[in-house]
Amino acid sequence: MASYTTNYQLHQWVPGDNFLRTDFNDDFLIIDNAIKAVSDASASGLAGLDASKAEFVTGNYVGTNGTQSINLGFRPTALLISSDYYTTAVNRNSGHMMLTLTSTGFSAQDIGDFGSATPNALGDRYTYLAMR
Numbered sequence: 001m002a003s004y005t006t007n008y009q010l011h012q013w014v015p016g017d018n019f020l021r022t023d024f025n026d027d028f029l030i031i032d033n034a035i036k037a038v039s040d041a042s043a044s045g046l047a048g049l050d051a052s053k054a055e056f057v058t059g060n061y062v063g064t065n066g067t068q069s070i071n072l073g074f075r076p077t078a079l080l081i082s083s084d085y086y087t088t089a090v091n092r093n094s095g096h097m098m099l100t101l102t103s104t105g106f107s108a109q110d111i112g113d114f115g116s117a118t119p120n121a122l123g124d125r126y127t128y129l130a131m132r
Contacts, residue, residue: 005094008034055132065110065122072105076130079106081119083126088119106130 003012010027013019057072063083078091079101090096090106098119100107108119108126119126 057130057132058128059130060125060127061108063108063110063118063120063122063124063126065120067107067109068120069102069107070105070128072130074105074132075103076101076106076132078131080129081108081126082128083121083124085124086117086119086121086126 003014004010005012008030010030011019011023057076059070059072061068061070075092078089079099080089081087081099088096088099090099090101092101098109098111100109106128110118110120110122
């Protein structure tokens with residue numbers, strides 16, 4: 001049975017969970033609303049964010065099976081990874097059984113029991129967004 005994240009109540013499934021497309025749609029709506037709120041606050045000067053200090057890095061890689069290290073040149077604060085079959089996010093305060101943030105980027109692992117539902121399935125193309 002899925003648990004939920006602390007801050008935004010996003011679904012956190014475990015192997016064997018059944019899930020619905022509406023679960024994903026609900027999560028994406030929550031994320032969209034949160035991003036919009038930050039954007040609105042920033043635009044009105046209420047957020048106090050210095051955009052010159054924010055750094056995002058995007059890129060892609062092809063799954064190799066096993067474990068693959070991606071070098072970003074820094075340890076990310078947060079990471080979003082997506083492919084045709086798999087999407088996940090991790091940050092420094094959350095754990096993930098197949099993704100590890102490292103001092104120079106991240107490590108993606110395919111542990112073999114999840115088919116294409118991993119961050120390093122053989123031949124799958126992944127896109128990532130990393131925040132410094």
